[in-house]
Amino acid sequence: MNASQTPDEPKTVAAAAQIIASGRLCAFPTETVYGLGADATNADAVLAIYEIKGRPRFNPLIIHCASVEMAERLAVFSPLARKVAELWPGPLTLVLPARPDNGLPDVATAGLDTVALRIPDHKLALELIEAVGKPLAAPSANPSGRLSPTTAYQVRLGFGGRVPVLDGGACRAGVESTIIRVEGDRLVQLRAGAISREDMELALGVRVEQVEKDGEIVAPGMLVSHYAPAALVRLNVTEPGPGDAYLAFGPTPKFPGPMRNLSPSADLREAAQNLFAMLHELDADGARTIAVAPIPAEGLGEAINDRLERAAAPRP
Ligand code: TXA
Ligand code: MG
Numbered sequence: 445m446n447a448s449q450t451p452d453e454p455k456t457v458a459a460a461a462q463i464i465a466s467g468r469l470c471a472f473p474t475e476t477v478y479g480l481g482a483d484a485t486n487a488d489a490v491l492a493i494y495e496i497k498g499r500p501r502f503n504p505l506i507i508h509c510a511s512v513e514m515a516e517r518l519a520v521f522s523p524l525a526r527k528v529a530e531l532w533p534g535p536l537t538l539v540l541p542a543r544p545d546n547g548l549p550d551v552a553t554a555g556l557d558t559v560a561l562r563i564p565d566h567k568l569a570l571e572l573i574e575a576v577g578k579p580l581a582a583p584s585a586n587p588s589g590r591l592s593p594t595t596a597y598q599v600r601l602g603f604g605g606r607v608p609v610l611d612g613g614a615c616r617a618g619v620e621s622t623i624i625r626v627e628g629d630r631l632v633q634l635r636a637g638a639i640s641r642e643d644m645e646l647a648l649g650v651r652v653e654q655v656e657k658d659g660e661i662v663a664p665g666m667l668v669s670h671y672a673p674a675a676l677v678r679l680n681v682t683e684p685g686p687g688d689a690y691l692a693f694g695p696t697p698k699f700p701g702p703m704r705n706l707s708p709s710a711d712l713r714e715a716a717q718n719l720f721a722m723l724h725e726l727d728a729d730g731a732r733t734i735a736v737a738p739i740p741a742e743g744l745g746e747a748i749n750d751r752l753e754r755a756a757a758p759r760p
Pocket of ligand 2: 584
């Protein structure tokens, strides 16, 4: 099948909603990356997500809501959680104690007593959740362990046209949501993402701690090797060599091989937006190695470097 088209591609939110309401999967755009959506209350539909992604069952899904009211039916919000939720809609996922009677099957939350929730800041995503009338379970719409998709085309390529995609153009943020666990009066960041700790601290006036990395895996999906292109990835390269494809940042160097520049003006927001798309492109060029320029560690650089380190990690 042509990866660029599937026979039943939904052209409208209503068509996508009908697919999901009937218990099937449909990919949809969010402001971060494309999600692979299922009715979160339908155990069979949620299971199908794990199957088509090849995702380990111990790795729970983010449940997408259209309103705080919908979210409050699924989890218990402390006053601090309510305050953080004022940043919704946005690229922020909250891990909260699950309500025991929330209607979510165990497979959606991997049997944990917490649930990860977010309200995406994307018109089509919100309309889709409203139209289905139920929360949507949605991981990034890529085969497990591979690059996340920021366009409908990359979703079709990743799954060989096996899932319908509601096309909403390119995603604004380009990296996944930031995941925060609310622990009493503390906010702990489990995954760096599209909203930086600095921006959250500024908006909330509350410190956001970085999770300690040396213990057990805190967000079960934070496997060391992840976001892997087919090419090998080398980091902090200032002088790429023969055989490399180069992912530059800042002023474009002279380099004869395949090259993309995350942001010629060294803007981290632009770099985040381009990250997965450019890795996809260099990978599609057939590069054996992708050499990546150093990226500053502040602000959104935290999320960008996290994804790059996982892309470069030894593969299982
Ligand atoms: O931006 C995003 O967050 C995208 C879009 C589609 O919303 N979704 C996304 O989903 O990145 P996924 O499945 O690729 O990553 C979800 C992460 C995993 O690392 C998972 O382990 C973690 O969220 N997670 C889910 N439930 C959790 C929980 N109860 N406690 C801790 N981590 C959890
Ligand atoms: Mg993912």
